[in-house]
Amino acid sequence: MTPALILTRPAPQAEAFAAEITARWVGPLRTILSPLLQIVPVPITVDLTQVKGVILTSAHGVAASRAATLPRGLPAWCVGEKTAQLASEAGFDVIAGPGDATRLADKIISRRPDGPLVHLHGVHTRGGVSERLAAAGIGCIDVIGYDQVAQPLSDAAFEALQGGAPVILPLFSPRTATILAGQAPFAAPVHVVVMSTAVQNAAAAINLRSLSVAATPDAGAMIAATLKRLRVMAEQGL
Template identity: 40%
Template sequence: MSRHRITLLMTRPEAGSRAFVAALPDAVTQSCDVLISPLIDIQPVSADVPDFDAAIFTSAHGVAHGPQALGRPAFCLGDATTRAAGLAGWQARQVGQDAETLVTALTALQPAGRILHFSGIHTRGDVADRLQAAGLAVDSVAVYDQVLLPLSDAAQNRLKETGPVIVPLFSPRSALHFSEGAHCTAPLYLGAISAAAAANCAHVDHVALQIAGNPDRGAMIEVVRKLLMQALSA
């Protein structure tokens, strides 16, 4: 049994971190202290948006900072993004859980008309380019930036203590940024949303590293639960 209080260090933007914590089982939140230190700040950017017939959203941030829906179709990645697009008035349809499955699905569907992928400045998966190569009229428009932030003093201080720290990492970029900025003596229990995220933080000294079975909230909640059980039994 761990003799130290366990910390859950959340590094998503503030709203996303709080939403994730709110979705955790009581057994998890009652067993650890939650510390939020966003590593990324989402900031809107101005963009010229040409006429288009349908949208692609790979993040709810694209929905929030993209154009008005006007009842147009939207092809979405993941449950949360699809839900956000539907609430914003798009004819939202989930077509994948990651870039690979989204590209495969849209290549098979071959939707007509001009399609815009509303994304962040920093993207992975080459969605628009790969769909263009598959014969679709797709372009990418960046409508937000993901600005890197340093770990807070409170987070750095906690990482220098001796109590276990669980750190779920929700993108390869944030995983790399964490690994470059964290100075740790605390036992680290790392959770990665994908193999790519895991690869970017695997070189940091850690007790455990769990990779989510799917790149979504439910799978990451399960990762945190498993890491907590490991930390409690250490």
Template identity: 40%
Template sequence: MSDPEKSAAMRPDLPAPERLPPLLLTRPADRARGFLQRLEACLSPLPPVLIAPVMEILPRPLPEDLSRYRGLILTSAQAARLLAAPLSAPAFVVGEETARAARARGLDVHAVAETAEDLLALLRARPLAAPLIHLRGTETRLDLAAALSSAGTETHEAVVYEQRPIPLGEAARALLARPHAVVAPLFSPRSATLFARAAEGARAALHLVAMSPAVADAWRAHWTGPEPERLAILPAPRAAEMVHHVAELYRNWPG
């Protein structure tokens, strides 16, 4: 029995873990464990948990001289975590998790937006010293560098990590093949896309929680099966909201 399952078995304030639907976490393993720690802090007992990533994060070399840029644009916490040394440039970021990771690297966070689109609007509306650089992964929905450059602020970009798909594990496939409820948070358009493809043919009654409308749209665009039992969209794309929503879902689970 895993540590989360042990701790769940000893806490009597909710239905027993075996009566709660399993929680399937498909984000990269380290991020899934971090989410699980936050969930355990506010939910007991934990349900049965399966971590089954649909992609892995592979770092790429950083640009040699970041100090020549007057600001860093960070749209993921992963990009911020790759920075090895404190930098004097301001950071413009998407999400509180990214802001925390940037501050942990010594960056001065000047702006935090909830989405890349919101960050673009914010940056377009203020005078900015240039050049800027957007540090990102291989997959992106919005070309911030091109959009800002066309608006008059010279902005470069660098791909600093790869989001490589990996096959859904055997345990996850077996879980999805059963006609029982499964709860699966969807954290990004990329992971939603990969999970929708990997879960093709699933018989499970899926209870999905999407971080944002864009994440839900990515799922719908690539899912070919029946409608999920539930597809909830968070009111704000924040990690704390996801923890809260998943915890509430389990607290209110029948039985």
């Protein structure tokens, strides 16, 4: 039976991930896009003209920055390479981080930049960035720039998860894993690939055939882990 790859990220990121997988995988595969989060902009009314730097822990934070009153060329501390690329295109002077918010905060603390900084993030966020910086004596303003509204699985995704063919599910965030778990149980043999142990913990409530953790918390490692799982499944005749 042809396995299904269900991608639950918002559409632009899911489409990019699907393109990377299909370009590298030669076996049979059915790809289903079923975003479990809808990104909704939140108006930014805080005056940010005096901040000395911005912290961006997602691509959506970069999008939110366009609606904020921020000086051009401002230093931008970015969670990873993809966010850094988008921030550079938006006119920021970027510093790329190690791939997760906690280690990004540690990097900022080690560099001791002048504050205040502003962390543009969603309603649902992890890592306690501003709290960690404040504890280290670095001023940081928390600003919500978008909401991540939970969505149900698409009909195609739900049908695949209740069918007999194997399903591979890359999960990038604890919130997405929690939303997915809330729509379980699933009848299909489900193989999950997660970005971090935090996502792994959130996915624990899902009935799984296998679970793989990416080597590092970034899109490249998630692609590699997903392809590895597909190869293992093919070798086992799943």
